[in-house]
Amino acid sequence: MNALVEAVLAQRGRLVGEGFDHSGQQTLRSVLARAACLGDRLAGAPYPHVGLLLENTPEYLWWLEAAVLAGATVVGVNPTRRGPDLLRDLTHTDCALLVTETRLLPLVADLGLAVPVLVVDGPGYAETLAPYADAAPPSRLPAPETRLLLTFTSGSTGAPKAVVCSQRRIARAGDKLRAQYGLSPDDTGYACMPLFHGNALMGLWAPLLLAGGTIALRRRFSATRFLDDVRDFGASYFTYVGRAVSYVLATEPRPDDAENPLRLGFGTEAGAVDAARFAERFGCRLVEGYGSSEGGCNLRQDPAAPPGAVGREGSGPDDDLAVVDPETGAECPRSRFDAAGRLANGEEAIGELVNRTARAGFEGYWRNEEAGAARLRDGWYWTGDLFHRDAEGWFRFAGRSADWLRVDSENLAVADIENILARWERAAAVAVYAVPDPVAGDQVMAALQLRPGADGDVAASFARFLARQPDLGTKMPPRFVRLVARMPVTGTHKTAKTGLRADRWDAVGGDTVLWRPYERGAAGELSYRVLTAEDREKLGALFAEHGRSALIVRNQVPRS
Known part of the structure; x- marks a missing residue:
């Protein structure tokens, strides 16, 4: 059974946003038309890969869900990339088609792309889709192991690697969050983070799609519009990454900030201080998760976690997580704290987080076997991230592997x-x-x-x-x-x-x-x-x- 395909065909929720409100049936018709178009456009391609250079609009999700039905692979293109770097992203991932919009078209206009480009708000687009207006679902629907995404790592050095994500992996990640946070058809998820990133897709689109809830889109993140959007769309759930929470907190406080429908925010790197400030101001709990784009290691969130901890066991049933010395592979001593709360033995306690379950959820990098082998060494998955683990088993994030300082x-x-x-x-x-x-x-x-x-x-x-x-x-x-x-x-x-x-x-x-x-x-x-x-x-x-x-x-x- 392919849960993702079934959810796309069911389309139980609405799609709302800036000036639009689409029912599930309207979305399904749009998705089926694009799935049929992909079937024709990608039929002769060496790889059925379609690049999406779009902001958070309905078109992004329609083409993504069309890929689910057509068995195609979506390459989420980062619009902050430029010139040779952007060209490298598109060629490295073997895109056979690029879908973009007029406002982003100049980014690729002079790159000399050798693939066709569809401009969703350009002349001729409606005519391109017209023959598929009454398309039925494909006669052969893809299996769960079908590759759905090539999502780029967000590392700040070197060329980003394209992580392979199957439909099964996306469905499992979405269903875990759906169940863990009790998401239902009554929930609206506010997608203010860019859809080209795994956080928005695995943390919001997939769980809300599987739950039959409503998805609300913001074209680009706006701290000043955040609270108004939440109220306008009736959002109960949202995801965040990095500094987004800080930007919202930096907006001018209002006496009625806590009068909103939010009940939960899920994301990474908000920090304990900002999380506490957000909960106090908006009456909404933020749950910090830890997980990599690669999927090889994810910590299960626990409401009982002490301040600064992100969990004490993996999210998979067979995970075996440990903090080890990256040179020897030996497990590090448990962390200890002094009376003031300072880490007392960081020199010996901080190490690299690994999953000692072979492969875990990692499905590889596209055309980068060397990088994949570096992740999977000696039968373990190595995250490249620093952690320490206390006597009670709680894991605490200590930085990226590049974030060591030696003073x-x-x-x-x-x-x-x-x-x-x-x-x-x-x-x-x-x-x-x-x-x-x-x-x-x-x-x-x-x-x-x-x-x-x-x-x-x-x-x-x-x-x-x-x-x-x-x-x-x-x-x-x-x-x-x-x-x-x-x-x-x-x-x-x-x-x-x-x-x-x-x-x-x-x-x-x-x-x-x-x-x-x-x-x-x-x-x-x-x-x-x-x-x-x-x-x-x-x-x-x-x-x-x-x-x-x-x-x-x-x-x-x-x-x-």
Whole structure:
């Protein structure tokens, strides 16, 4: 039985959004027409792959569900990609057809694509679909193992990898969330995250489709429209990624914010502080999940989890999760905390999260066997993410594998520092990352987006805040702080740290950089001041003195 095919054919829910309200039957007619069109257009292609370069509109879901029925594979194209990178995404995934819209057509107009392009709001589109207006379901419906998606990883370095997702995997992920959160035909899921990303498809589209609920679309995420949309559409459930929650919290509070139909938000990387603020302001619980695009390791969410924990067992019945030393494969000692809540043995307790069940849910990367082999080593699935696990079995996220900092020979986890800095009432968004130390190892650097009206002596206020944090270890305070007008994010609203790392403490745009010179204030508090051009010259000389100038050669990496 193919649960996804059955749900598409049933079409029990509505599709609503900015200026449209489609019944299930209207959607089914649109899906059947496009499925028949795909059957003809992709019949002679080496691979039945269709690229969707669309914002969150009904057309996206109609073509996606058409692919479900036609046995085709959708490539979710990221509209923040440009030029050669975008061309590489389309050619690497063997797209035989591209579906886009007029506003995004310029992104591919000069790429020299050798595949046909359908423009959903362009001339001739209605005529293209007209012959399929009364199409019936395909005579042969696809099996559950049919490849449905090639979804790109959201890594910030190197070319993104295309993760293979079958219809079975999407259906299983959706059904788990449907059951876990009690989603029903009475629920409306608000899809404000981009549909080209797995979060929106596996976390919202699939569970609401299987539940027979309504799906509400926002073309592009808008923090200022969030609450109005929730009320207008009667949304009870939504998904989020990265900084989206921070942006909503940064909007002007209203006395009636809690008067809304929301009961649950599901996503990643909101952080414990923002989750608490969101629940207090909007009366809606946020459930933090952990899972990779690859599907090899997902932690089951548990309402009983202590602050900062994301679960203590995998979401699959046969999962065997562990935190291990990536060099030896030995399981790390359980984490311990001191009286102030500080991780007391991070050096030995933090390691890489693995699933010791062979393959788990990972179905591979498209045309990248080497990367797939790196994920599956010694019969285990390696996430590439840092965790530690306490004596009670709770897993706590400690950062990506690139988020280690080594300060004065001590290993630190970025996530721990970010969680502390997020408590600062003036901060709307926080990012922490490593920059080189002039002598050895790293220094901690933070980018802060301040809330509106957060003026005054920011440096002194930040230093006072740090001094009040009982769990801030002595190596954790940032050496450098970049004040940004808006936190740079990827197309999936995760913080884009690559450009920030490349900027280091350089003067960029209108940003102000504060720094903590190598001395403390007279009162024993940390002391910050503006980093000047003279300071930058002295830092450069210090790197040269220790033969480390190559580490601060300017890399031309744009912020996203």
